[in-house]
Amino acid sequence: PLPPAVSPSKAVIDEGYDVKMMAEYLDWISVMTYDYHGQWDKKTGHLAPMYYHPEDDFDYFNANYSINYWLSEGVPKRKLVMGMPLYGQSFTLAKKEQHGLNAPAPGPGQAGESTRAAGFLAYYEICSRIKDGSWTVVRDEEQRMGPYAYKGDQWISFDDKDTIRRKSEWIREMGLGGGMVWALDLDDFRNTCGGGKHPLLTIIAKTLAKPSGTAGITTS
Numbered sequence: 001p002l003p004p005a006v007s008p009s010k011a012v013i014d015e016g017y018d019v020k021m022m023a024e025y026l027d028w029i030s031v032m033t034y035d036y037h038g039q040w041d042k043k044t045g046h047l048a049p050m051y052y053h054p055e056d057d058f059d060y061f062n063a064n065y066s067i068n069y070w071l072s073e074g075v076p077k078r079k080l081v082m083g084m085p086l087y088g089q090s091f092t093l094a095k096k097e098q099h100g101l102n103a104p105a106p107g108p109g110q111a112g113e114s115t116r117a118a119g120f121l122a123y124y125e126i127c128s129r130i131k132d133g134s135w136t137v138v139r140d141e142e143q144r145m146g147p148y149a150y151k152g153d154q155w156i157s158f159d160d161k162d163t164i165r166r167k168s169e170w171i172r173e174m175g176l177g178g179g180m181v182w183a184l185d186l187d188d189f190r191n192t193c194g195g196g197k198h199p200l201l202t203i204i205a206k207t208l209a210k211p212s213g214t215a216g217i218t219t220s
Contacts, residue, residue, distance in 0.1 A: 001027040005083070005180075008033045008066035019073040029075055030180045033063035034085040037157070039092075039108035039119040044101055046157040047089040049145035050167060055101045062144075063167070067174070077175045084167055084179055086123045086186040086200050087115075088158030099136075099150040109154050115186075122186040123200060126158050127193035164200045168207035179204055 004022075007013065008031050022029060037045025046053075049062040059065065067082055090109025093099060108119025115122050121129075126149070129135055135151040146163035149156050159167070171179050181187075181204065191197045 003028045003030060003081075005030045005032050006070075007031075008036070008063070008083075010060045010065075010069055013069060013073065019070070019075060023073075023075045023079065026079065028079045028081050028177050029070070030081040031066055031070060031083055032182070033066050033083045034182065035089070036061045038089040039105065042104070042106055044091050044093070044099075044103045044105050044148070044155050044157070046101070046145040046148060048085050048157075048159055050163070050170070051144040053101070053140070053144045067176070078177050080176050081178045081180050082167070082171050082176055084164055084181050084200075084204065085159055086181050086183060088121045088123070088126050088156045090119055090121050090157075091155040093150070093153040093155055096153050099155060100138075101148075103155070105155060109156060121156060121158075123158065124186070124188040124190065124192050126156055127188055127195070129156075131193050159200075161195065161199055161203055165203050165207060168204050172208065172210070179208055 004026060006017065006029055013019065034048040036049060037047055049056065051064050052059045052062050063082060067080065070080055071077060091105035092107045092109055094104035094106055098104060111118045112121045112125040114125060130137060130149055135149045137147050137149045139147045143166060146159040168179060181201065187198045187200045188195060189198055196202065
């Protein structure tokens, strides 16, 4: 099989890919619909918004736009696979009292105890932090993106179980080829947070494997 992972960015798609050729010869195309925002922005933002949010800089920095743009360029639905993150992008805030979207954040968040990379936390590191009750979690009432959480000068955006479920259901409703994740070892595989082993992967698999649909699951 020939299954490349490709950019969700309209600019990269326009300049970097021969979409017609890809649609004809590739078995499926996995769109990396995450990392729309990160510590490189120097301000907070959600790493994987599903829909446009008025506080975002661009109306095309979201999974809904990216997937539909690939489709509009000629890729069949059955060949398109949507990515979902099992991790979060983290930031260090310039001022603790400024902790909403687009808050100044001059640097990456503190490295996780296991992943050990500044600006990046596995889902199991995120859920263990939130479980202790000391982090404030903010959810978008209109469900345009997953939650973000903050404590002191630390700020994290991520997809939780509800967000992953909604995205998986959207994949089915759209009739896409399936979903893929980055990455298997970032889910809560030890049941650290009490939601069972591999809670995010379990939701994806169960949702996409419902008999009435044709969507499948691939992993990275």
